[in-house]
Amino acid sequence: MGNVTAIYFSPTGGTKQYVRAVARGLGKAYGEVDLTDKETRAQEHTFAPDDLVVIGVPVYYGRVPQLPDGLLRGLRGNHTPAVLVAVYGNREFDDALLELSGLCEKQGFYGAAAAAFVAQHTFSAKIAGGRPDADDLLIAEEFGRNIKALPAEKAGREIRLPGNRPYRSFQVAPFTPKGDKKCTACGACARACPAGAIAPETPRETDAKKCIRCLACVHVCPVHARRVGGPVYGMLVKKLEKELTKTEKEARLFLP
Ligand SMILES: Cc1cc2nc3c(=O)[nH]c(=O)nc-3n(C[C@H](O)[C@H](O)[C@H](O)COP(=O)(O)O)c2cc1C
Numbered sequence: 001m002g003n004v005t006a007i008y009f010s011p012t013g014g015t016k017q018y019v020r021a022v023a024r025g026l027g028k029a030y031g032e033v034d035l036t037d038k039e040t041r042a043q044e045h046t047f048a049p050d051d052l053v054v055i056g057v058p059v060y061y062g063r064v065p066q067l068p069d070g071l072l073r074g075l076r077g078n079h080t081p082a083v084l085v086a087v088y089g090n091r092e093f094d095d096a097l098l099e100l101s102g103l104c105e106k107q108g109f110y111g112a113a114a115a116a117f118v119a120q121h122t123f124s125a126k127i128a129g130g131r132p133d134a135d136d137l138l139i140a141e142e143f144g145r146n147i148k149a150l151p152a153e154k155a156g157r158e159i160r161l162p163g164n165r166p167y168r169s170f171q172v173a174p175f176t177p178k179g180d181k182k183c184t185a186c187g188a189c190a191r192a193c194p195a196g197a198i199a200p201e202t203p204r205e206t207d208a209k210k211c212i213r214c215l216a217c218v219h220v221c222p223v224h225a226r227r228v229g230g231p232v233y234g235m236l237v238k239k240l241e242k243e244l245t246k247t248e249k250e251a252r253l254f255l256p
Contacts, residue, residue: 027148098165176235
């Protein structure tokens with residue numbers, strides 16, 4: 001095995017934790033590419049056939065987050081194996097792994113293994129709150145170890161992923177986070193926004209056309225000045241909490 005790289009888009013940190021745990025399980029020192037960062041996304045990252053990447057995204061509306069600049073556009077695989085990771089907030093991952101697999105193929109990777117893991121829902125700490133916990137991360141690490149231990153005749157075989165084509169239609173929620181009077185204009189939100197939807201000069205505002213509703217800005221604000229308000233969001237959160245707090249889902253692992 002050549003170099004191992006942990007690649008993730010993770011506005012509120014759940015996906016990052018899982019991708020790192022899988023990479024740890026592969027048992028080698030690994031590099032990182034954080035696609036949450038706009039500049040990192042714009043750079044080229046090239047991988048060799050004997051390298052191995054772990055690529056993780058959160059699930060948005062049963063899909064891969066849609067960024068206008070193309071989430072994986074800077075990644076260049078050369079028939080490089082990829083461990084595909086989708087992290088979701090206890091509803092479902094629907095077509096996300098299948099879509100991630102298609103996007104990775106276009107960039108020169110092939111899916112060597114895949115997993116869907118549960119993390120706290122971006123919109124409510126009551127949904128899968130505190131996950132990934134220590135047990136979740138042990139499972140992800142063990143998954144990495146199992147990939148490493150795959151016998152040569154199995155490694156490289158196609159994996160079968162759930163999901164449908166055409167993929168579910170991607171929705172855009174009718175709310176955006178905004179800053180209130182507590183905002184000190186420190187600029188942390190503008191730097192953290194993966195979509196460039198917050199101008200550093202006017203950090204209380206959000207460009208609704210660019211915003212992907214990931215809440216990275218809410219997560220990073222040191223004085224808790226940013227939040228989503230309004231009745232539509234309140235109703236959505238209540239509905240999600242009612243539907244998604246009865247049982248907690250477990251990891252789904254796909255090996256050849
Ligand atoms: C816009 C948006 C849409 C989401 N859609 C889904 C979904 O369809 N299914 C689900 O289970 N969780 C959904 N979630 C929850 C996230 O997938 C989950 O919280 C994930 O852990 C966030 O990853 P991160 O912590 O790396 O940012 C959604 C979150 C956001 C912000």
